[in-house]
Amino acid sequence: MNTAAPFTYDGGRVDPGETANVRYTVSETYLGDPVRLPVTIVNGAEPGPTAFLSAAAHGDELNGVEVVREVAHEWDLSDLRGTLVCLPVLNVPGFIAQERYLPVYDRDLNRSFPGKADSTSAKRMARRIFDNFVEPCDIGLDFHTSTRGRTNMLHVRADMSDDRVARVAKAFASNLIIDGDGPDGTLRREASRRDIATATIEMGEAHRFQREFIDRALVGVESVLAEFGLLPTQQVGWPGWRTVVEGSSEKTWLRADAGGLVDMHYDRGSVVREGEAVCTIANPFKTETTVVDAPFTGLLVGVLENPVVYPGNPLCHLAKLDGKTLAAIERDGDVRSPG
Secondary structure, X not given: OOOOOOEEEOOEEEOOOOEEEEEEEEXXXXXXXXXXXXXXXXXXXXXXXXXEEEEOOOOOOOHHHHHHHHHHHHOOOOOOEEEEEEEOOOOHHHHHHOOOOEOOOOEOHHHOXXXXXXXXXXXXXXXXXXXXXXXXXXXXXXXXXXXOOEEEEEEEEEOOXXXXXXXXXXXXXXXXXXEOOOOOOOHHHHHHHOOOEEEEEEEEOOOOOXXXXXXXXXXXXXXXXHHOOXXXXXOOOOOOOOEEEOOHHHEEEEEOOOOEEEEEOOOOOOEEOOOOEEEEEEOOOOOOEEEEEOOOOEEEEEEEOOOEEOXXXXXXXXXXXXXXXXXXXXXXXXXXXXX
């Protein structure tokens, strides 16, 4: 019979049946003070997989921070089988400064994994995080939001050609999965390359807690942990309808062809039909307007929040829907009205 094993990292261990709150040093400030990563490790008394939950690789993306904190500190994990590694704030300097990137040289931590010990500050930090808290895991969920000025509906991004990653993505039970392995250096891509099946969860906007997204994501986390046996008493969820978007031909960014002020006619998560006006761009006097129509029937994955644009700025992210999925959405009454 398998027995539970301790979770070890450089400088410590957490034995079966124990929980540890750790502040782990991943870098130093200009003054030589430690930059410490908050980590909660819950090691179940019974054997099982090891999973990580991470957030705030971009320091201003906050919804996932609360998801990870609530799992670590508010859930009853007494029946946990396996180990849960909770990393609520990966980019500590960015989080403190409330900036997307690492303030030092404006580097993107989520293009720096798995990192390198003798390289840039970002890659050194990424290496410490990856080696100690990601590499020991079997599966992972990495939480993100849209960048500032835009907002996303809740969806999963994952490499669906990898069966184990696809299992994670489907278990999260979101309506939308965007298929792809992600850019080099992203946590999900580099973890999945090393057989740590990892999906990215996108939801909402930067610089705030949005309770509707946090609550929905918590349901998704529970579903994934149930699917992989970490929470054997819970149920795997089903979203009611689901579409998996593959390739650039099935999704597009609609961009402004004129500068001005934008009136969005639909919210994130809405269905728009081919030829319908998604938004209107007008000059300050409203004497000149540009109407932006949907090139195909699709789902608005993300939309503009800041209503001012230059030519070329993104307005919305549209994912194509086939007739079967559209019928399922309409049957479930989950099509949002223009607003």
